[in-house]
Amino acid sequence: MTKNDQMEVVIEKAHTLIEALPYIKRFNGAKIVVKYGGSAMLDERLKFNVIQDVALLKLIGMQPIIVHGGGKEISKYLGKMGLESEFVNGLRVTDEQTLDVAEMVLSKVNKSLVGLMSQVGLKAIGISGKDADMLKCRKKLSDGKDIGYVGEVVETDCTLLDTLLASDFIPVIAPIGVGLDDHHGYNINADDCACAVAVAEKAEKLAFLTDTEGVFTDPSDKKTLISEMDIQEARNLINSGVIGGGMLPKLNNCIEAMEKGVSRVHILDGRLEHCLLLECFTEKGIGTAILKEPLFDDQHIHFAHEY
Numbered sequence: 001m002t003k004n005d006q007m008e009v010v011i012e013k014a015h016t017l018i019e020a021l022p023y024i025k026r027f028n029g030a031k032i033v034v035k036y037g038g039s040a041m042l043d044e045r046l047k048f049n050v051i052q053d054v055a056l057l058k059l060i061g062m063q064p065i066i067v068h069g070g071g072k073e074i075s076k077y078l079g080k081m082g083l084e085s086e087f088v089n090g091l092r093v094t095d096e097q098t099l100d101v102a103e104m105v106l107s108k109v110n111k112s113l114v115g116l117m118s119q120v121g122l123k124a125i126g127i128s129g130k131d132a133d134m135l136k137c138r139k140k141l142s143d144g145k146d147i148g149y150v151g152e153v154v155e156t157d158c159t160l161l162d163t164l165l166a167s168d169f170i171p172v173i174a175p176i177g178v179g180l181d182d183h184h185g186y187n188i189n190a191d192d193c194a195c196a197v198a199v200a201e202k203a204e205k206l207a208f209l210t211d212t213e214g215v216f217t218d219p220s221d222k223k224t225l226i227s228e229m230d231i232q233e234a235r236n237l238i239n240s241g242v243i244g245g246g247m248l249p250k251l252n253n254c255i256e257a258m259e260k261g262v263s264r265v266h267i268l269d270g271r272l273e274h275c276l277l278l279e280c281f282t283e284k285g286i287g288t289a290i291l292k293e294p295l296f297d298d299q300h301i302h303f304a305h306e307y
Helices: 003-027 045-061 071-080 096-119 159-166 190-200 232-241 248-257 275-281
Strands: 031-036 063-068 123-126 137-140 145-156 170-174 178-179 186-190 205-210 225-230 265-267 288-291
Touching: 003 096, 031 045, 031 190, 045 063, 045 096, 045 186, 045 275, 063 096, 063 159, 063 190, 071 096, 096 137, 096 170, 096 178, 096 186, 123 159, 137 186, 137 190, 137 275, 145 178, 159 170, 190 205, 190 248, 205 248, 205 275, 225 232, 232 248, 232 288, 248 265, 248 288, 265 275
Parallel strands: 031 063, 031 205, 063 170, 123 170, 137 178, 145 186, 205 265, 225 288
Antiparallel strands: 137 145, 178 186, 265 288
């Protein structure tokens, strides 16, 4: 590389930092809830990149809160024990034994993430929704069917979270709650858990790390990736039948979170290195952002290929 080439690289880095300045100013002190799952949790390189992103968010003044899943790990451990994983409408049927395995595995995942954060100099504490009765649940039915100890969050007590944030810790939350009436443990869908936490904390941003680039009007055509839309457009996509599969409940979660006070929701490709930084601190961003208000008068939805 020539001296001029080296200088161009340095100048480009400076431009990137300057581009990030207004976003750093805007989001200083803001709470961002990150639902961490998918390949970004299974690939060690991607996992460390996410932790680095969280470190930078923290160091520039944001208040990250991590909610993690662990479904694939739970299924693996159940398989080792000779137990089959059963799902109804995407929800794991959870009897006593399955709940015990889920709690064990999620605790392992939780402490692994806390350990990685410690490596990059962050103060993090791993908790679950059972701690301080943070996430109180009632039994969640699937089309009227009882699927065991699967919880729907009905009350969120942020006392513990606020204490940790005020003491400069990053909370890392495993999606296990406590029964509102029976005080039993409940397995909570991690997306539902992240939404409940984001709503209760009045988060500025809720980001879902997924194994897809975002929301498409036609999943077979990558040019139809939607970079931005408002709540009504999201509803229209759902009602038109365009959205299906695992994206349907996720988009419903996004809409519900925003209706209850979350400012912005982002669906990001966790397989992309430093996806959180790209979304938070660049003009174009990545993935799909759902906003409360229309973006402009004559056309709201932004397609990624138009940029």
